[in-house]
Amino acid sequence: MSADHRITEKNSRYNHLEQMSTQEILTNINREDALVAAAVEKTIPQIENFVNQTLERMKKGGRLFYIGAGTSGRLGIVDASECPPTFGVDHGLVVGIMAGGDGAIRKAVEFAEDDTEQGWIDLEKHKINRLDTVVGIAASGSTPYVIGTLKKANEAKILTGGITCNPNSELAATANHAITPIVGPEFVTGSTRMKAGTAQKLVLNMISTALMIGLGRVKGNKMVDMQLSNNKLVDRGTKMVMSELNITYEKANALLKKHGSVRNAVDHYRMS
Template sequence: MATREQPDDVLILGSLLTETRNPASDQLDQLSTLDMLALINAEDAKVAAAVEAELGPIAQAVDTIAARFNEGGRLFYIGAGTSGRLGVLDASECPPTFSVAAGLVQGLIAGGDSALRLSSEHSEDSREEGARDLAKTGFGKLDTIVGIAASGRTPYVLGAMEYAKSLGALTVGLSCVPGSAVAHVAEIAITPATGPEVLTGSTRMKAGTATKLVLNMLSTGVMVRTGATYGNLMVNVRPTNAKLVDRAHRIIMEATGCNLAVATQLLTDSGDSVKTAIVMQKLVVSREAAEARLQAAGGVLAAALLLEP
C-alpha cells in the first residue's frame, strides 16, 4: 500500500537543491516578457555544463549496458511524473530510430500509461508498486534499470531499483541532487546538478532538460556500441514508408559513393537491408555473401567490411 509523505519528508524535500528558491528569479512575475525569457534561457544554458560534469559515469553506463545487451540483456527506464514521461519517450524512440525490438528498451512510469497524459502523483509514493511494476516485465539479472528522479528520493523509483539490485542486475541512478538516495542505491550514479529552477520546484525545466540530454546519450551511445550505426549513419533503418525509403537510399549513397539509381537497386536486391546493400556494393559480393559476413560480425557493419573473404 502506498505511504504518504510525513512532515519530516516534506522538510527534507524542501531542502533539496532542485526545490530551493532561485534568487535570480525571485521577481519573475515583475519582469518584462523579454527579460523573463532571457532569464529562463540563461538558466537553461547552465544545463549542458552540468551534464558535461557527468560524462565519466555516463560513459561507464553506456559501456556496461552495451556489454549486457550483447549477452541478451535489456534496458529499463523507470520514473514518476516528468521523469517517467522522459524515460518512456526515450524508450519509444529506439525502435523507429535504430530498428530494435520494442522490448529491448522499455519505459515504466508510476501510475501506468495513463499517467503519460494525466497526473498520478500518489503513485510515486509506493516502493512496493515500483518493485511490482518492474517484476511484471520479467526483469532479470542481465537487464539494466535506470532509475530517474530529479529529487533523487522518489519511493516508486527506489523500490524498483532495490528490487533490481536484489537480482544482481545493473542499477543506474539519474538524479539532479548530489548524494541522493537514488545515487546511493545505484551502482552507477549520474547526477547533473542543475540547481534551483526558475520556477521554484518545477523540475520539468532544467532538471527535465538535463534528464533528456542524459537519456539521449545513454540510448544513442549503447546503440552505437552495439553496431546500430556506421559512422553517424543509421544503417539499421527499416524502409517502411516513403521518408524512410528515401533515407535508406541516401545512407547507401553516403556510405558507398554510388548514385541514386544504384542505391535504389541495391536496396531492392538486398531485401530492404541497408547494411546488406552497403556490404554488397563496397565488397562487390552477392546478397548471400553479404548476409553471411554480417552474421559473422554480429551485425556490426564496420566489422563485416573488415572480415577476411
C-alpha cells in the first residue's frame, strides 16, 4: 500500500489549524477522539479470536511480546510494564520491545524502524519459542522493523497478531490475526500519536486485561495480586481485604503486610 492510499496519511478533515482559537482546536480534537471507541468496537471479534488463541498458549507457559517503533513501540512497552504491578505476574510474561532499544523510549533513534532484521534479533535474545505470541504494532501497517519480525515469527510457527489503523496494509496481511480499528485521518495530518495511538492503546488494554483475567489474576472485579509498591496501593489492598473478610482496617492492613497480597491475605485468614 502506497503512502497516498493510507487512511492514516490522508489530509485532515480540518484546515488552517493555526487560525483556530484554542477552544476550536480542543473541541475539534475531542470530536475526532469520539470516533475511536466505535472503531475499536468493530474489531472485537478479531480481538476475541486472538485473545483465545494466545490464552491457550500462555496457560502452557507461553509469553506475549509486543513489538513496534515510535509511538506504537512505546505503547507496547507501557502496556507490558503495567502487567507486573497490576496483576502480580513476572516481568518476563508480557514484554515490550521497540526499534532502537530502550533508549528510543525517550529519544527517537534514526532509521531504526527501517531495519527488517533487527526485530527478530531482539526477540531471539528472549529465547522465543512456539508457545509464545508476537503482536506487531504499527499505525501505518508498513513499518519494516515490525513486518520483518512477524514474517520471521510466522516462519518459526509462532502465533502473530497485528494492530494497525490501515486496512489492506502489509502488516494486516502478514499477521495471523489482524486487528484494524479504522479511525480515519488525524486532526494534524499524519500525526498517528493521536487517534491511531489512542485506538492502539485501547486494543492493548483489552488484550492484556482479558488475558490476565483468563489467567486467574483477577477475582470478582479486584486486582488481588497487585504489587504493594506504594502507600496508595497498600491502602487499596487493605480496603479490599476489609471488604472481603468484613474485618477492621487495622486487622486487614496487618494481614496484607504479613502475606504480601490481597489474595494471600484472604486465603490465609480463611484457612486459619
